[in-house]
Amino acid sequence: MSPTRQDAWTQDEDLLLAEVILRHIREGGTQLQAFEEVGKQLSRTPAACGFRWNSYVRKQYKSGIELAKKQRKELKKQPVSFEEAKQPEIDNVITEPSQHNPEQETTLTFPEVMKYLEDIYQRAEQHKSIEADRNGSLERIKELEKQTYYLAAENERLATSLKSVEEDYRSLLEIMEKARKMVVLKEEDRQQKVKFQMDKNGNLERVEK
Template sequence: MSIARQDAWTQDEDLLLAELVLRHIREGSTQLKAFEEVGRRLSRTSAACGFRWNSYVRKQYQSGIELAKKQRKENKKENGEEIDSIPESSQVPLPAAEQIEPQAPTSSTGVTIEEVIQYLTKLDEFSKLFNKERDQLTNGYNEVKKGYEVLQEENSKLKEQLRAVEEDYHSLLQILERARKLIILEEDQKSTKVKFQMDKNGNLEKVNK
């Protein structure tokens, strides 16, 4: 089973989604079938396609939707078919997992109580799966956030250790510099203590001061 994409939607993908949904509306199909077709083409779940349509793309194609509905009605009249008594909005459920995709029941004689109950039951399952996917994404985000905080803490500790090492290094340099100056001073002092004098025979001899 291929893994469904979860990356951001592009402008071209939004355009493909709109074109297919409008085509399915014109042809008298459901938007859910359009979401399935888009999902296959883009390697996304039909639920993700439905969510993208309802939350963003649909608002940009209101006039196109009305025109597609009008064309669908005209096509049905030409073919002698009955116009659906259930509005289009009832055929678009909230997005969730791809496994369950409820469709609003339609018939030429109306909707029965049993069909309504069955539809609402599927919507409930649909919502639970959506919440499950949302919780999984939330947990994943929390784990990444926790890992980031751990790395930040480790980075702070390493910075503290680096500062301590630098301080020790500068202290060592200062000690070495003082030791070097002491050695030079002692050598100077030793050299000043050596004196020469002439003895009674005219020879130089070394004397200590």
């Protein structure tokens, strides 16, 4: 048994922690189960995994958590699973021989038996193809979900950066407005210091105070 690790967390470990927890949320599992699963994979205690999730990683995946919760609700709305949906079809294959009465069975020809076996074989091949397509689709879904979590985290990072830029922009506008007001006040003050007087020819001339 490998010793429990206490070193710093890496980015890959944070990603694994997020993926496992989001999967448990999506599938209706508990966070404790997720912490235990990650702990076994990383040789860390469930408590360490829980602390890391709640103190740091969870803040990076707010959008991913909401998405996983929505997916869990959608899964709960589906009354019949893929395996249950194809079970009646398989049952028909299994129970089909019992539909023949003894008299019919005694009169079956060899070509009819071969045709029946070929039908069963074709159905089995179809189920294999469906299962392979299903597994491929599940892998694709997992890959897309991973990309979605990455994009959600990146979107939150950019939103935070944008908020900081907007705050800096507002601060700059305030500084510019204060500078403009100071220029206006100085100009008004300068104009107030100017006066006019009549010269000996009766013309007005400007006199500085």
